[in-house]
Amino acid sequence: MGHTFKVKIWSIRERTWARSTSFELRWMVGNEEQSNTFDTFTLADNRRAELMVAVQRGEAFDEATGLPVSELRRRNDVPWYRHAREYIDMKWTDSPASTRRTLAEAMATVTPALVTDTRGMADNRTVRTALYSWAFNRHRWDDEPPEELRAVLTWFERKSLPISALTDPLVTRRALDSLKRKLDGTTAASISIRRKRAIFHNALEYAIEAGRLAENPIHKVKWSLPDPIDEVIDPATVPNPKLTAKLLDAVRSQGARGRRLHAFFGCLYYGTARPAEAVALDRTGCRSLPKRGWGLLAYQRTRPRVGSAWTNSGLAHDDRGLKKRPRKAVRLVPIPPELVAMLRWHIEAYGFAPDGRLFRTNRNGLLQDTGYGVVWERARKAVLPRHLLDTDLAKDPSSLRPAGLSGQLSAGVAPQTVAQRAGHSVEVLLRVYARFVHDTDEDANRRISEWLQRWG
Structure with missing residues (x-):
């Protein structure tokens, strides 16, 4: 049912039951008959007049309730605070x-x-x-x-x-x-x-x-944002391949804790993983880790840390599918021999958690951003010059993913392939990551020259 302008209002009908008399007002809204009963003719006539005024104004009526839409809206008017809570309840x-x-x-x-x-x-x-x-x-x-x-x-x-x-x-x-x-x-x-x-x-x-x-x-309302929307990541925060290699080496050199996290950071860089995807990576996600050549990872779950107040389980980490993907979606990502070697060593040294997770704490817990963040900060201090420590360069491990993706674009990999491995659309990939691609003019000029020569 919806709204309609098809309204017919009948005359008031007097009804007598035993010793009592009442007055019935009937009207038709669409194909639905409505009625109200009043103790006096005056009350019924006043109500009929209200409905007639709404019809004369050309107002739509609600078929389910038989009421003018404006009246229905007034009855439904609630404080914003109550509405906001009902909205939260609906979405929760x-x-x-x-x-x-x-x-x-x-x-x-x-x-x-x-x-x-x-x-x-x-x-x-x-x-x-x-x-x-x-x-x-x-x-x-x-x-x-x-x-x-x-x-x-x-x-x-x-x-x-x-x-x-x-x-x-x-x-x-x-x-x-x-x-x-x-x-x-x-x-x-x-x-x-x-x-x-x-x-x-x-x-x-x-x-x-x-x-x-x-x-x-x-x-x-003619309203706009206070400044232009800029979703791209600042290139100044993303380490180049040489610096990234030094940072990963500095992670591994931090004793047992660093060795346990070395392959985790490698997944962010070589394996295009978001931190929450790497935290959730398990035995079934390690599809192929050969002794030689490229391997294959499958991402299907994420374990973002959002706080126990918001999860159904009461745990600090949520358990959900890939970002903006159906719950059972799987993203297959070929990984280079460098990451295959890291993962094979990690599995040989630490195995899997009882629930199959690849990366875990000493007590089989989920990796915490606060914990691996400490290791990353120590690596930064060991590698970066003093004047760069207060900048945003490689400020946190999340800079490894854009570093790896921009590297793939620099290597000439087709954007649609990089986007598929990253779990992005091509449009997002180019808007966010293409600005990290540097020092490609010489290669681009060579390709253009070869094309011109080929076509005379």
Whole structure:
């Protein structure tokens, strides 16, 4: 059922039962007959007049309830705070832990902008804690928050604007502007703003589905990001092949802990793995590790560390499929002999964890970014000149993946092949990684000259 302009309103009918008399108002909306019974003729006639006015205005009626759409929307009008929690509830079950955290962050950012006034509002940090960690974390809805945070949540329940207030473009602009700011008041990164705007937009689309808004008010506001969106990684952060080799050697030289992580870092560089993919790599993922030549890895799972507050298991690491891929998708990646040798040595020395994982701590636990980050930082200090230590060059292990991918592009591998191994689209690959490709002019000139000579 939906909305229709096909409405027919009949005259009021008097009905007598025993000693009582009532007055029935009947009307047809689409193919659905509706009726209301009133104690007096005056009440029934007033209601009939309200429906007639809606018809004369040319207003659509809802077939399921028989009500004018504007009236239905008024009945459905709820405070933004309640709507935001219902939106979180709707999205929660099917969202991975990292997405749950992102949803909560977006709602916690925009909600303080959608209040009647700020009198009595707590400080920014307390507000963010109450909203992010409690109001928009469904895992904690059955828990009792600390007294200070409970007072903050009660304040938002009382002060929250009705969702219909967003039909005012100035209110919508105020909400959008709040997405630009970090907790300290400084401007947030463009990619963060865009992500939060997308979530806010989706929450308003949900309001349309719930009959609380007629259209998405964002489209009526001429609003833009504070600066151009730039998703690419700074080339200054990515080590070249010579530096990468030195860093990997410096990792291996750090005793037992470094040797245990050497192949892990190798997977990020040679095997195009994201850190969470390498953490989840197991026995079945090592498809082929021959004594000579190229091998083959299969990535199918990721174990990102998002915090126990957001996962169904209560563990700090989520367990999910590949990024932006179906749950059972598999990415096959040929790996060079250098990485094959690293992995064969690692398996010979440490074997597999009881659950089949390739990389693990001494106690069979999941690798933590804080743990392998310490090893990486020591490698940086051992290799980089002093004047580069305070820069972002190879600042963390995640720089190994773009270093490896840009190296493949520099080697002349077809972009579609590199993109497939990286788990990216070609468009993303070229936008993000192509700028790392340096010193290729001489080779490009040679290829062009050969082509010109071949065709005279």
